[in-house]
Amino acid sequence: MTEEEDRVEYAAQNAALHRYFDTVMTEPIPARMYMKRPAWIDYARAALLLGVGVALGLAMPWLRPEPPVVSLTPTPLPIRAARAHLVYSPEVRHPVEVDAKDKDHLVKWLSKRLGLQLKVPVLADQGFELLGGRLLPGPEGPVAQFMFQDATGKRLTLYVSKPHPGEQMTAFRFAQDNGVSVFYWIDKDCDYALSGEVDKPTLARVASAVYRQLEP
Amino acid sequence: MDYNLIVPFIPNLRRYARALVGDREGADDLVQDTLERAVRKFHLWRPGDLRAWLFSIMHNVFVNQLKARKTGVHVEIDENALAAPVPTATSVDVLDLQSALLKLPMEQREVVLLIALEDMSYADVSRALGIPIGTVMSRLSRGRERLRGYMAGEVTRTGPLRVIQ
Numbered sequence: 314m315t316e317e318e319d320r321v322e323y324a325a326q327n328a329a330l331h332r333y334f335d336t337v338m339t340e341p342i343p344a345r346m347y348m349k350r351p352a353w354i355d356y357a358r359a360a361l362l363l364g365v366g367v368a369l370g371l372a373m374p375w376l377r378p379e380p381p382v383v384s385l386t387p388t389p390l391p392i393r394a395a396r397a398h399l400v401y402s403p404e405v406r407h408p409v410e411v412d413a414k415d416k417d418h419l420v421k422w423l424s425k426r427l428g429l430q431l432k433v434p435v436l437a438d439q440g441f442e443l444l445g446g447r448l449l450p451g452p453e454g455p456v457a458q459f460m461f462q463d464a465t466g467k468r469l470t471l472y473v474s475k476p477h478p479g480e481q482m483t484a485f486r487f488a489q490d491n492g493v494s495v496f497y498w499i500d501k502d503c504d505y506a507l508s509g510e511v512d513k514p515t516l517a518r519v520a521s522a523v524y525r526q527l528e529p
Numbered sequence: 530m531d532y533n534l535i536v537p538f539i540p541n542l543r544r545y546a547r548a549l550v551g552d553r554e555g556a557d558d559l560v561q562d563t564l565e566r567a568v569r570k571f572h573l574w575r576p577g578d579l580r581a582w583l584f585s586i587m588h589n590v591f592v593n594q595l596k597a598r599k600t601g602v603h604v605e606i607d608e609n610a611l612a613a614p615v616p617t618a619t620s621v622d623v624l625d626l627q628s629a630l631l632k633l634p635m636e637q638r639e640v641v642l643l644i645a646l647e648d649m650s651y652a653d654v655s656r657a658l659g660i661p662i663g664t665v666m667s668r669l670s671r672g673r674e675r676l677r678g679y680m681a682g683e684v685t686r687t688g689p690l691r692v693i694q
Contacts, residue, residue, distance in 0.1 A: 323673055327645045329680075330548065333626045334646060337544040343557055346539055346564055347532075 387452040387477060391488035391495040394472035394506030397449055397458055398493050402468040402510075409445025409460050419446050423457040427475060429502060434471070434526040436461055439519045441469060453477040469509040469519060476504050485524065487513065496520035500528070535567060538583050541647060545584070548642050549591065551631050559594065563587040578653060585657040588639065595635065629679035637672030640665055645673075 370376050388396075401408055411419040416433065424431045426448055433443060441461035449456040449472075456474040476482075476499055488495045494516045497506035505527065507520045542563060546556035567574075567586050574582050630638055639658060643649045644665075655662045 322677055323645070326641075326673060326676060326680075329626055330642070330646045334544050334548045337547045338540040340543070342539050342543070343561075345561060346557075347536070 389488075390472075390474075390480075390499065390504050390506055391486070391497045391508075392490050393451065393456075394470070394497065394508045395488075395490035395493035395495050397456075397472055398470045398495075398508035398510075399491060401447065401458065402460065402470060408468070410447035412445045413443040416443065423448060423455075426455045427457055427473070429473075429475065431457060431473060432527055433459055434523045436469075436519060436522060439522055440464065441519065444468070467509070467511060469507060469511070469516075471523060472504075472506040472508065474504045475502070480504070485520070487517075498524065503527075532568065534579060535564065535583065538580055539564070541580070542583060542587060545642055545647055546587065548627070548630060548646060549638060551627055559587065559591060562590045562594075566590055578656075581649070581653040581657045584643065584647070584649070584653075585659065588658050591635075591639075626680070629676055632679055633672055633675055637668050637675065640668040641672040641676060644669055 411422065413419075420431055420433055423446060433446075436442070440463045442463075444460040444462045446457060446459040449458050451474045453475055456472060459471040459473070461469045461471070480499055482501065483497075483499045485496060485498050488497065493508050493510055494513055495506050495508045496516055497504070499505075505523070507516065507523055509516050509519075539560070542560050543556065546559045546563075547553065550556040550559055563583065563586050566589075567583055570586065630642075633641065640654060643654045643657065644651075649657070651662050651665050654665045658665070660668075
C-alpha cells in the first residue's frame with residue numbers, strides 16, 4: 314500500500330471515528346461531573362468567616378446589636394382590678410389592711426395617699442357591707458381597694474385610682490378576666506372598677522349604685 | 530483550584546472515554562473518576578497543556594481499572610464494557626466501528642483514538658501516555674492497520690481475530 318493510499322485510508326478512519334463518536338460531545342453533561350470543591354473547604358470557609366464576624370463584632374462595641382427595647386404598655390384598668398380582686402378577695406384572715414370599724418381613718422388615709430377626696434359607697438340596699446380597704450401599687454402610684462361582702466360571704470372589690478395620662482374617659486364598660494367580672498368607668502378625676510365573681514346582672518346592679526353614689 | 534478550567538474539556542474526555550470503553554455507563558464512570566482524581570491532584574499540574582494532563586490522568590485511571598479487574602478486585606465497571614463484544618454483523622464481514630475498536634489491544638486503541646479522534650500531536654500523546662514518541666508512532670500504525678482490517682473484514686496477520694462467517 315502506498316503512502317498516499319495510507320493517508321486517504323487514515324483520513325477516512327478519522328472521519329468515521331468522528332461520525333461515530335462526535336455525538337457524545339453534544340450530549341448533556343451528567344450533573345455529577347460538575348464537581349464542587351471538596352465539601353470540607355466550604356465548611357472551613359464558613360467557619361472562618363463566622364469566626365471573623367464574631368471577632369469583629371466583639372472588637373467593635375458599636376457593632377453590637379442594641380438590647381431590645383421593651384415597650385411597657387400599662388395593663389388596662391379592668392385587668393388590673395380583676396387581678397387585685399383575685400389576689401385579695403380569697404383572703405380569710407387579712408382581706409383588708411384597715412377594717413371597716415375604722416372607716417373614717419381608712420378613708421382619710423387612702424384619700425391622702427391618692428391625693429383625692431375619696432368616698433366609700435354604701436351598698437346595704439344591694440346586700441353588701443364594707444369589709445375594709447387597702448393600699449395597692451398601680452402604674453401611676455397608689456391605688457385604693459375597698460372590699461365588700463354579702464351575707465353569704467361573696468365579696469366585691471372597688472378599685473379606685475387616679476387616671477393615668479392619655480387614658481380616655483369612658484362610660485360604663487364591662488370586662489371579664491380569669492372568671493372575674495368587672496364593671497369600670499373612667500371620669501375626669503378617677504378610675505373606678507368594681508370586680509366580683511358574680512353574674513353580670515348582679516354586678517351591674519351594684520355597679521350602678523356605686524356609680525350613682527360617687528358621681529357628683 | 531478552579532474547576533471551571535477543567536469543565537471545557539469534559540465533552541472531549543467523554544467522547545474519548547466512550548470510544549475507549551465502549552458503553553456509556555462505564556465511560557462516564559471513567560470520566561467521573563478522572564475528574565475526581567484531577568481535582569485531588571490539581572496542585573501537581575504545572576501550567577501547560579491542561580488537555581494532555583487530563584488525558585494522562587484518564588490513562589492512569591483506565592489502567593488502574595483494568596488492573597483491578599484482572600486481580601479480581603471488585604470495582605464498579607460494567608463487565609461487558611472492557612470485553613470485546615460479540616460482533617453483531619453476521620452476513621457481512623463488516624464490523625461495527627465500536628466493536629472493531631474494542632478488538633484492538635488497549636495500548637493501540639488509546640493511541641489511535643488520541644490521534645485520530647482527539648487530534649493530539651505525537652508529542653502530546655507521548656506525554657499523556659508516558660511512552661516515547663517512537664512507541665506512539667509504531668502503536669498508531671499497527672492500530673490503524675488492524676482497525677482497517679477489522680472494518681474491511683480481513684483476518685489480519687497479527688490479530689487473533691475470530692473469523693466471522
